[in-house]
Amino acid sequence: MPTRKQLAEIKKLQHICESHEAIQLKLNWDMLRTREENENADFFHYKNGELVGFLGLYGFGNKIELCGMVHPQFRRKGIFSNLLANSMKIISKLNYTTILLNAPSESATAKAFLEKFPCEYAITEYQMKWSAADLNLNRDVTLRKAELADFDTEIQLDVQCFGFCETDAKQYNERTKHDETQQFYMIDYHENTVGKLRIGHIDGEAWIYGFAVLPQFQGMGIGRKALSNSVIEENRNGYPIFLEVEAKNLHALRLYESCGFKTFHSQDYYILKK
The missing domain is CATH 3.40.630.30 (Gcn5-related N-acetyltransferase (GNAT))
Structure with missing residues (x-):
């Protein structure tokens, strides 16, 4: 369960990443704020005391969604790959039938990463105002x-x-x-x-x-x-x-x-x- 400090750090990193690419990340804040005390669903990477990488797991029935981010100045250093590998160790012990990776449609960085990863496009979800x-x-x-x-x-x-x-x-x-x-x-x-x-x-x-x-x-x-x-x-x-x-x-x-x-x-x- 993220602490108040960690939630503030996630929010700050989200703002940096979204501003950098003019995107909107889906971090399911309603679930982040209500994690169970022993729920192992959030993964952090710090550099000199600053949060520069985050990945969250979000379970919905028999499927689980993954969404994460890395500070623009710390990309292409294997941070997200390590976060993903650590999260998969947890997911492999659970009974989910479908694992979904979430990426903003406008994020060139996310698409470039996913092209090298064993996955295939499933659906698009629209955010409407x-x-x-x-x-x-x-x-x-x-x-x-x-x-x-x-x-x-x-x-x-x-x-x-x-x-x-x-x-x-x-x-x-x-x-x-x-x-x-x-x-x-x-x-x-x-x-x-x-x-x-x-x-x-x-x-x-x-x-x-x-x-x-x-x-x-x-x-x-x-x-x-x-x-x-x-x-x-x-x-x-x-x-x-x-x-x-x-x-x-x-x-x-x-x-x-x-x-x-x-x-x-x-x-x-x-x-x-x-």
Whole structure:
């Protein structure tokens, strides 16, 4: 579990790397801040007391994602390769079926490294930002704060919509609930709880995560209404609003675009060949 000092060091290094290449790294801060005390998922490289290399592991169900960075002045010295080798020693002892390497689409440095690594392109994930658009508040779809009694429904939404197994969904939700920057909402429609989403407030921004509607209630416009309601509320509170969506989920991509979201960054994922 990273200390407060280490989290500050990661944030500083992230800013340096992003500014150098005009990119945006995906370090899953909601997970970094809520690591278990004995969780061995973060790897550091220091030079003269300064953090110059970092790699984090992020488990999602039966897959694990890796994302890291090296200070521009310390690249091509084998630092990231060593971090990756150390992380693979941990991953090899776990039961993940898919290992994904994450790289910002615009990062020439990351792409050059991956070309020499045994992996193949899998998917692209788009990061989107809301721009002013006319949205209507929908009274027949409501968002309410999630309660303890909703936990089983949250688990089933992850299972049915995101392909989690129940055990992984439970562990993921239990861990995420510890993050004080996150707010958890259930989506109600005509007295039925049909979906969920969570909103993270980080660095003055609102990020929408885990947006899901039960399959039997999809295609009815509920998702668009719930998203519109949440955007209206966050915009009213003065937050710039962001979310992420995989390119293969074209239905979700079109939904977000219809609500005024536009792509501003993207992340490419590569499957590690075993």
